[in-house]
Amino acid sequence: MSKRPIIQLKDLKKEFDGKWVTKGVNLDIDEGTVTCIIGRSGEGKSVLLKQIIGLIEPTSGHVYVNGKDTTQLSEPKRNELFEDFGYVFQFAALLDSLNVFENIGIKLLENGHSPKKVLPIVKEKLSMVRLSEDTLKKYPSELSGGMRKRVGLARTLITNPKIILYDEPTTGLDPITARVIQELMFNTQQKLKLTSVIITHDVNMFQYADKVALLYDGKIHCVVDAKTVWESKDPYIYQFIRGLPDGPIQAEIPHDKDKF
Amino acid sequence: MIIRFVDSVGRWAIEVCRSLGSFVLFLVKTVGTLFTTKLKVSKLFAQFQRIGVDSLSVVILTGLSTGMALALQTYFGFKRVGGEQFIGSIVALGMIRELGPVLTGLMVAGRAGSAITAEIGTMRITEQVDALKTLRINTYQYLAVPRILASTLILPFLALFTMICGIVGGYIVCVYVLQLSPEDYKSSIRTYVEMKDITGGLIKSCAFGLILSWVGAYKGYRTTGGARGVGRSTTSSVVTASIIILIANYFLTKFLETM
Numbered sequence: 001m002s003k004r005p006i007i008q009l010k011d012l013k014k015e016f017d018g019k020w021v022t023k024g025v026n027l028d029i030d031e032g033t034v035t036c037i038i039g040r041s042g043e044g045k046s047v048l049l050k051q052i053i054g055l056i057e058p059t060s061g062h063v064y065v066n067g068k069d070t071t072q073l074s075e076p077k078r079n080e081l082f083e084d085f086g087y088v089f090q091f092a093a094l095l096d097s098l099n100v101f102e103n104i105g106i107k108l109l110e111n112g113h114s115p116k117k118v119l120p121i122v123k124e125k126l127s128m129v130r131l132s133e134d135t136l137k138k139y140p141s142e143l144s145g146g147m148r149k150r151v152g153l154a155r156t157l158i159t160n161p162k163i164i165l166y167d168e169p170t171t172g173l174d175p176i177t178a179r180v181i182q183e184l185m186f187n188t189q190q191k192l193k194l195t196s197v198i199i200t201h202d203v204n205m206f207q208y209a210d211k212v213a214l215l216y217d218g219k220i221h222c223v224v225d226a227k228t229v230w231e232s233k234d235p236y237i238y239q240f241i242r243g244l245p246d247g248p249i250q251a252e253i254p255h256d257k258d259k260f
Numbered sequence: 261m262i263i264r265f266v267d268s269v270g271r272w273a274i275e276v277c278r279s280l281g282s283f284v285l286f287l288v289k290t291v292g293t294l295f296t297t298k299l300k301v302s303k304l305f306a307q308f309q310r311i312g313v314d315s316l317s318v319v320i321l322t323g324l325s326t327g328m329a330l331a332l333q334t335y336f337g338f339k340r341v342g343g344e345q346f347i348g349s350i351v352a353l354g355m356i357r358e359l360g361p362v363l364t365g366l367m368v369a370g371r372a373g374s375a376i377t378a379e380i381g382t383m384r385i386t387e388q389v390d391a392l393k394t395l396r397i398n399t400y401q402y403l404a405v406p407r408i409l410a411s412t413l414i415l416p417f418l419a420l421f422t423m424i425c426g427i428v429g430g431y432i433v434c435v436y437v438l439q440l441s442p443e444d445y446k447s448s449i450r451t452y453v454e455m456k457d458i459t460g461g462l463i464k465s466c467a468f469g470l471i472l473s474w475v476g477a478y479k480g481y482r483t484t485g486g487a488r489g490v491g492r493s494t495t496s497s498v499v500t501a502s503i504i505i506l507i508a509n510y511f512l513t514k515f516l517e518t519m
Binding site for chain 2: 050053055079082083085086087089090091093094095096106107110112155156159
């Protein structure tokens with residue numbers, strides 16, 4: 001059975017101070033799938049993700065969610081549509097003045113629910129991300145990088161999203177913690193039948209993904225099946241996932257002229 | 261050459277209009293949010309504490325020192341014409357109508373206004389504001405409304421402290437340093453200070469509370485560029501709020517006189 005695209009990006013462009021970051025992105029994200037978006041640092045991957053969820057307004061182009069063009073909707077209608085979205089930030093973006101309980105439960109607490117009512121829900125989400133209840137009273141500054149990311153994921157899960165956008169979820173983590181986070185994301189995705197879009201540089205993430213899209217020069221260069229990505233003959237994909245300095249993708253620093 | 265000059269002036273004018281528009285729109289949205297969403301009383305009281313109670317020591321010191329210096333300066337001037345018995349009214353009117361509200365506004369802009377900018381600015385650059393948005397939490401309701409409302413409501417009380425401390429400071433100098441009659445000081449205040457002077461001073465401080473928190477929150481919201489950006493926004497917040505307070509003071513004085 002063919003899956004229907006839940007998110008469609010059509011000719012999405014973004015300009016900052018005369019510099020075009022995305023130059024016409026076209027991409028379909030199918031419902032219930034995991035899509036990894038890869039690309040060099042500074043290529044505009046995070047900008048692209050933020051355009052999908054409306055944190056950054058595109059200069060031109062369209063973002064369709066369930067067939068509705070979010071760029072043409074009024075703010076309340078767009079907010080309603082984005083209720084199904086969750087966003088996991090690169091550095092978790094936890095509110096540093098709030099403890100873990102308040103961070104995870106912030107959405108419910110702000111909606112007027114009592115802390116007593118919110119506590120069991122927070123505990124449930126906390127166990128989903130495999131954190132003990134001892135962490136509830138801790139502040140973000142007292143948590144490790146991996147714990148922060150897990151709290152960030154728990155905070156996202158509290159809204160029961162159908163689509164989660166991850167911005168470099170394993171960046172800066174040691175390989176073991178990165179693996180734990182990957183499995184956690186994948187298990188959550190399977191259990192809740194979510195659609196996931198993951199910005200990543202971590203090639204290990206491909207084993208959990210359905211599709212891999214390469215963002216290059218402000219556009220989606222190609223989309224390949226994640227299961228066969230390592231056999232891909234596309235020279236850009238080939239070079240990027242192996243981290244080769246030679247190839248069609250120019251390295252940021254010319255490797256053969258380095259003089260220190 | 262001329263075309264380039266006109267072009268740059270035009271760009272500057274557009275940028276000024278854009279900034280002003282976004283500055284005013286920020287307040288419009290905040291006020292709109294205040295009247296269309298439920299006010300979080302606990303957050304409001306937390307801001308009363310941070311903007312008001314925590315600024316008390318600063319405004320008390322400001323009021324005392326200003327009142328004492330004003331009494332001394334007035335004495336040196338009035339002694340030449342034999343008008344020492346009017347020092348009380350000069351100190352009181354000066355503190356109530358002008359110095360109390362203005363100095364309180366400037367001191368709180370430096371202390372609490374900068375803190376508002378630094379806090380929201382840091383939240384901005386660390387994506388905490390974005391996180392609130394992705395959770396569909398109204399950031400105006402969460403960040404701007406409690407700070408701006410608390411500042412607007414608490415400033416008159418702080419200004420009142422400055423005024424009282426200023427008058428007390430003046431009294432201490434007149435009675436214990438200059439050995440003048442305490443009765444002259446008090447009766448001069450009773451004779452010349454009217455209720456409208458006090459309400460005018462309090463209205464002014466209300467406006468200054470609004471200005472300093474509005475500028476503080478707006479500058480925080482617009483922060484970009486990492487730690488350096490936060491520093492830049494904080495400095496800009498204090499300078500801008502102080503300038504607006506000083507300009508607004510003139511127009512408010514004129515306006516209140518016509519009432």
